[in-house]
Amino acid sequence: MTLSLYVPRRSVVHRLPAGAKLLALAVLAVVLFARPSLPVVGAALAGVLAVGLLLARLPVATLARQARTVLWWLVGLFVFHALFSDVATAAVTVLRLLALVLAAAVVTSTTRVTEMVAVIERLCAPLRLVGVRPARIGLVISMALRFIPVLAERADRIRQAQAARGGSARGVRGLRTTVTPLLVQLLQMAHTVSEALDARGADDVPPAGGRRAPAAG
Amino acid sequence: MRFGRLEPRSAAVADPARGIELRGVSHRYGDRPVLRDVDLHLTEARIGVVGANGSGKSTFARLLNGLVVPTAGQVLVDGLDTATQLREVRRRVGFVFQDPDAQIVYPTVAEDAAYGLENQGVPADERAERVAEVLARYGLSGHADHPAHLLSGGQKQLLAIAGVLVMRPARVVFDEPTTLLDLINARRVARVIGELEQQVIVVTHQLDLLDGFDRVLVVDGGRVVEDAPPGAAVAAYRVLMERR
Numbered sequence: 001m002t003l004s005l006y007v008p009r010r011s012v013v014h015r016l017p018a019g020a021k022l023l024a025l026a027v028l029a030v031v032l033f034a035r036p037s038l039p040v041v042g043a044a045l046a047g048v049l050a051v052g053l054l055l056a057r058l059p060v061a062t063l064a065r066q067a068r069t070v071l072w073w074l075v076g077l078f079v080f081h082a083l084f085s086d087v088a089t090a091a092v093t094v095l096r097l098l099a100l101v102l103a104a105a106v107v108t109s110t111t112r113v114t115e116m117v118a119v120i121e122r123l124c125a126p127l128r129l130v131g132v133r134p135a136r137i138g139l140v141i142s143m144a145l146r147f148i149p150v151l152a153e154r155a156d157r158i159r160q161a162q163a164a165r166g167g168s169a170r171g172v173r174g175l176r177t178t179v180t181p182l183l184v185q186l187l188q189m190a191h192t193v194s195e196a197l198d199a200r201g202a203d204d205v206p207p208a209g210g211r212r213a214p215a216a217g
Numbered sequence: 218m219r220f221g222r223l224e225p226r227s228a229a230v231a232d233p234a235r236g237i238e239l240r241g242v243s244h245r246y247g248d249r250p251v252l253r254d255v256d257l258h259l260t261e262a263r264i265g266v267v268g269a270n271g272s273g274k275s276t277f278a279r280l281l282n283g284l285v286v287p288t289a290g291q292v293l294v295d296g297l298d299t300a301t302q303l304r305e306v307r308r309r310v311g312f313v314f315q316d317p318d319a320q321i322v323y324p325t326v327a328e329d330a331a332y333g334l335e336n337q338g339v340p341a342d343e344r345a346e347r348v349a350e351v352l353a354r355y356g357l358s359g360h361a362d363h364p365a366h367l368l369s370g371g372q373k374q375l376l377a378i379a380g381v382l383v384m385r386p387a388r389v390v391f392d393e394p395t396t397l398l399d400l401i402n403a404r405r406v407a408r409v410i411g412e413l414e415q416q417v418i419v420v421t422h423q424l425d426l427l428d429g430f431d432r433v434l435v436v437d438g439g440r441v442v443e444d445a446p447p448g449a450a451v452a453a454y455r456v457l458m459e460r461r
Contacts, residue, residue, distance in 0.1 A: 006325060008362035112362070114328045145324045149366040192319035195284050199312035200322075200380065201304075201336035 005062070005108040013056035013106070018115035019122070021107045028103055032096045041092050045099040052106040066105035067098060074098060117142050139202070143193075154189075155182050235295045236260035236416070237281055237310075237388070242290035244276055251276045252287070253439045259418065261431035265447065266420040267454050268436035269461075277436060278392045278420045282310035294388070308337070311386035311415075315393040317373035326368070326376055327352065327361040333384040351383040355409065371402025378409060388416040395423055424451050 008014075013021075032044055052058045074094045081090035108116075117138040124134040158181050167177060237259040244252040251273045259281075268274040279285040280292050283299035283306045292299040294306045314320045323329035327348055334344045352358045355375040360368060365376060374394060381389060391410065395403035407426050410417055419426060427433055433450035435443035435457065443453040 006362055112328060113324045114331070139322075142323050142328075146322055146329075146365065149364070150318055153366075189316075189319050192314060192316065193322065195279070196312075196314055196320040197322065198284055199282060199307065199314075200333040200384070201307055 005105065006112055007058055007062055007109045009057050009110070011056045011110070013051060014110045016110075018111045018119045021111055022116075022119060025100075025103055025107050029100055032099060036092050036096065038088060038092055038095075041095040041099060045095055045102070048099050048103045048106060052102065052109075056106060056110050058106065058109050062109055063102055063105055066101055070097065070101050113142055113145055139197075147193075150189075151182070151186065154185055158182055158185075235293070237295075237418075238291075238293040239280070240291045240293070242280065242287045242292060244273075244280065244285060244287045244289075251439050252280075255290070255441055257434070257441065257444070259416075259432075262416055263430040263432070264416075264418045265427040265430045265433040265450075266418065266436060267422070267424065267427070267433060267451070269458065272436045273439040274420050274436040275392055277434075278312075278390050278418070281388075281390050281418060282307055282312050284312065308384070309387045311381035311384060311389040313374075313378055313381050313389065313391045313394055315396050317370075317377035317397075320377040320380070321365045321373060324364055324366070325362055326357055326365050329365055329376060330357075330380050330383055333380060337384060347383050351379045355379050369402070371398055371405055374398060374402065374406055375409065378406070382413075382415075386415060388418070389413065391417065391419045391421075393421055394419065395421065395426060424454075427451065 028044060028048075032041060049063070052063055053060065074097060077097065078090045078094045081093050120141060121134040121138040124132065124137050127134060127137075155178060158178050162174075162177060167174070237257075239255050239257045239259075242252060242255040243250065255277070266274050266277060276285055280287055280299065281294070283292075283303045286292075286300045294309055297306050297309070299306050321329045323332055330348045330352060331344050334347060339347070349358070349361075352361055355378065357368075357372065357376060357379065360372065365373065368376060374397075378394075394410065395406050398406060403423065403426075410419065410426075411429070419430075421427065427447045430447050433443075433445065433447045433454075434441050435450055435454045437457060442457070443450050445453070
């Protein structure tokens with residue numbers, strides 16, 4: 001499992017500033033909702049595919065994988081609208097969502113996390129007035145992207161350890177026996193991560209009142 | 218071997234005459250004492266620290282770059298007090314943790330290697346150059362834009378080491394750097410440590426990692442109970458463990 005979708009390529013789309021790509025994504029979303037017609041959403045979808053596959057030279061599999069994640073939503077939406085409005089509305093709704101999902105995939109596949117985070121930090125700059133440090137917001141987002149797969153892996157290890165001893169992760173008991181050790185591991189890990197951030201210069205202010213003991217030794 | 222091998226391009230230049238000095242250092246977590254009355258002067262290029270689980274050696278390692286500030290006494294790095302001159306101390310002393318998964322904070326390899334340099338305010342061009350250089354040195358260039366999560370355990374530890382060395386510290390502390398690795402990767406990391414020009418202090422349970430070291434400290438019950446070259450210190454450590 002990975003949340004980092006960046007696909008390294010030398011393309012004009014990759015070289016575009018992250019802010020411009022995010023702005024284009026926002027404009028596309030506004031246009032698609034302001035002009036919900038089949039020609040407009042069809043053209044948008046074709047445009048997104050052209051940018052992603054021809055200009056950015058992304059693998060078809062990268063975009064297909066993103067489309068697959070919303071496949072059942074698309075099917076459900078189409079059926080719902082086909083039943084309660086008409087097939088044309090259903091097609092517009094589904095194609096619009098698909099175009100936006102693929103456009104977002106093109107942006108994330110052609111933009112490094114650090115570039116994206118830099119944009120978010122710039123957008124959050126006014127929050128300095130109320131004492132918020134935008135760099136911290138950026139770090140939190142980066143770390144969320146980094147650690148979600150790690151957490152998934154740890155949870156999987158716990159489930160495997162239980163299965164090896166004949167346990168099951170199903171049901172309320174399974175949930176409890178997975179969540180409790182996972183939380184314990186997360187707290188231990190959070191402590192080490194905070195030390196690692198300190199060691200690499202994230203915060204040079206000495207801890208008030210000392211720290212708790214390291215996990216071992 | 219004395220301290221003559223420091224990386225000449227280190228951003229933080231170590232003063233070999235001063236080294237790391239612990240003066241009357243004790244530390245406790247709440248009511249629990251973990252280190253007592255430690256007085257040491259660490260000037261050698263290769264220093265090992267061994268001890269049983271819970272002996273206080275990880276706390277000892279964390280004192281050396283100010284991750285832990287002693288509850289009594291002083292830790293001085295080139296004369297700089299870790300309690301009051303933390304920023305400068307951390308530029309001089311890098312720290313590599315046992316579990317690289319807890320040390321890698323950015324999603325991709327190159328981004329993570331650059332993290333410490335961002336904190337130091339290194340300009341983007343120089344940052345890119347130094348990151349490319351350190352990734353090449355540790356065979357990670359081909360993974361620069363890959364998710365760090367997908368690296369092998371050995372590669373993750375090399376990335377964790379690269380993320381510290383790219384900051385060009387004059388000294389590096391390793392806290393059990395090979396414990397989670399298989400034999401091949403442990404040897405690889407040991408070779409990397411052996412080739413470093415910085416002063417190196419390694420906390421470890423793997424005694425063969427200490428071959429060729431200049432000095433080994435044995436920590437037990439929060440005290441340094443042996444301070445000798447590897448042969449004598451490891452022998453004393455084995456005796457200590459066999460008595461239990």
